[in-house]
Amino acid sequence: MRAVEIVVLISIILGFALLLTLGYQYLVPADDIRALAKFYLLTTYFNPNYTYTAGATESVTAIVWDYRGLDTLFETTVFYIALAGCLILARGLYKEEKEASKPGSGLSVIVRSVTKITAPMIIAVGVSIALHGHLTPGGGFQGGATMAVLPLLIIVIFSLTPLIKRGFTPSRLAIIRGLALTGIGLVSIILAVIGLVLGINAYVFQSLPKPDAPLGFPSEVEGALMGGILWFFNLFESIAVVAAFTIAFIAILLIESKR
Amino acid sequence: MQVDISIINTYLLMVTLVAMIANFVLSLYGVFFKPHYIKKIIALSMLSDTANTITLYIGYRRWVDGVPPTIPVITNRSIEGIYDVVRRSVDPLPPALVLTAVVIGLATTLFLVYLGYILYTHYKTLDMREIKRLKG
Numbered sequence: 518m519r520a521v522e523i524v525v526l527i528s529i530i531l532g533f534a535l536l537l538t539l540g541y542q543y544l545v546p547a548d549d550i551r552a553l554a555k556f557y558l559l560t561t562y563f564n565p566n567y568t569y570t571a572g573a574t575e576s577v578t579a580i581v582w583d584y585r586g587l588d589t590l591f592e593t594t595v596f597y598i599a600l601a602g603c604l605i606l607a608r609g610l611y612k613e614e615k616e617a618s619k620p621g622s623g624l625s626v627i628v629r630s631v632t633k634i635t636a637p638m639i640i641a642v643g644v645s646i647a648l649h650g651h652l653t654p655g656g657g658f659q660g661g662a663t664m665a666v667l668p669l670l671i672i673v674i675f676s677l678t679p680l681i682k683r684g685f686t687p688s689r690l691a692i693i694r695g696l697a698l699t700g701i702g703l704v705s706i707i708l709a710v711i712g713l714v715l716g717i718n719a720y721v722f723q724s725l726p727k728p729d730a731p732l733g734f735p736s737e738v739e740g741a742l743m744g745g746i747l748w749f750f751n752l753f754e755s756i757a758v759v760a761a762f763t764i765a766f767i768a769i770l771l772i773e774s775k776r
Numbered sequence: 777m778q779v780d781i782s783i784i785n786t787y788l789l790m791v792t793l794v795a796m797i798a799n800f801v802l803s804l805y806g807v808f809f810k811p812h813y814i815k816k817i818i819a820l821s822m823l824s825d826t827a828n829t830i831t832l833y834i835g836y837r838r839w840v841d842g843v844p845p846t847i848p849v850i851t852n853r854s855i856e857g858i859y860d861v862v863r864r865s866v867d868p869l870p871p872a873l874v875l876t877a878v879v880i881g882l883a884t885t886l887f888l889v890y891l892g893y894i895l896y897t898h899y900k901t902l903d904m905r906e907i908k909r910l911k912g
Binding site: 522525529533540543544545546547548549550551553554555557558559561562563574575576577580581585588589592593595596599600602603606607610652653654656658765769772 | 808837851858861862865880883884886889897
C-alpha cells in the first residue's frame with residue numbers, strides 16, 4: 518500500500534470512531550423524540566402553549582420555509598450558482614437554434630401516444646405536490662422535480678426539436694428561473710419593506726402576524742389553509758426548480774447533438 | 777411464554793446502522809481509488825445518499841403501541857389530534873435538513889457532470905490516470 522492509502526484508511530477509521538463517540542446515544546432510535554422535535558410538532562399548526570405558530574399542517578415544509586427559511590434561501594442560491602456555473606462551462610459549445618429533426622425520428626408511435634396521455638398527469642401531480650406542500654408531504658422542490666420529468670421524457674421520446682421550436686431555449690428558461698427567484702426574494706422582504714414605509718414593526722421572512730408585528734400573510738383564504746408565506750415560496754420554488762432542471766437537460770443535450 | 781422483542785428490534789436497527797457505515801466506507805473507497813470520473817461521481821452520490829439515510833435514521837423512533845411511527849403531518853386539526861401526532865410522529869427536523877442536502881447534492885452533481893464533459897472534450901478520456909499523465 519502507498520502512504521496515501523494508509524492515511525486515508527486511518528482517517529476513515531478515526532473519523533468514524535469520533536462520529537460514533539459523539540453520537541452514541543442516537544445509535545439506536547429511542548422510544549421518544551427530542552424536545553426540539555416536540556416543539557416543532559406542537560407549534561407547526563396550532564399553539565396550545567406557545568404564542569407563535571407556523572400555520573401549516575406539514576412540519577417539514579414549515580421547518581424548511583418558515584423556521585429555517587434563511588437556510589433554504591441560501592440553498593436556493595447554491596442551486597442557482599451551480600446552474601450558472603454549468604451554463605458558463607457550456608458557453609459557446611452550443612447554438613440555441615437547432616435544425617429540425619427529420620419527421621419520424623424518436624421512439625415508436627405507442628410510446629409517443631402514451632407520453633402524450635401521461636404528460637398532463639405528470640404536470641397535475643407536480644403542481645399538486647408543490648401547491649399542497651403545506652398540507653401534505655411535499656413542497657416546492659419535490660413538485661418541481663416531479664414536473665421536470667416531463668421535459669426529460671419529451672427529449673428522450675420525441676427529440677429536442679419540439680421543445681426548442683416551442684421556445685423552451687436555455688436563455689428563455691433562465692429568464693423564467695430568474696423571475697421565480699425574484700419572486701422568492703420579493704416575498705421574503707415585502708412585509709419588512711411595507712413595515713418600514715408604514716412605520717410598523719415587521720420582520721424579514723415574516724409569515725403570519727406576530728404579537729409585536731401585526732403585518733402578515735393570510736393564514737386561511739376562503740376556509741382553505743394557506744400557511745402564510747409557505748404557499749408563495751412553494752409556488753416560486755417549484756417554477757424555479759422545473760426551469761433549472763430543464764435548462765440543464767436541454768443544454769447538455771444541445772452540446773451533445775452539435776458534436 | 778413472553779418473549780422480549782426489544783433486543784431483536786435493537787439488533788435489527790444496529791444491523792441497519794452497520795450496513796450504512798459499510799456503505800459509507802465503500803463509497804469513500806470509490807471516490808478515492810476508482811480511476812474513472814463517472815465512477816467517482818456515482819460514488820460521491822452514494823456517499824451523500826448514505827449520509828442522508830443516517831440523518832433520517834437518527835430522527836427515527838421506536839414503534840408506538842405496536843404500530844410504526846407516522847410522518848410529521850397533522851391530519852386531525854383538533855388539540856387531541858396534534859398531541860396524538862406528537863406522540864406518534866418521527867422527528868421532523870432531519871427530513872428538513874435532508875431536503876436541503878439533497879438539493880445541494882443534486883446541484884453539485886449537475887456541475888460535476890458538466891465539468892466532466894469539458895474534461896472529456898479537452899483530454900478525449902475520463903480516466904483520471906490518463907488525465908494525470910496528459911497534464912497541461
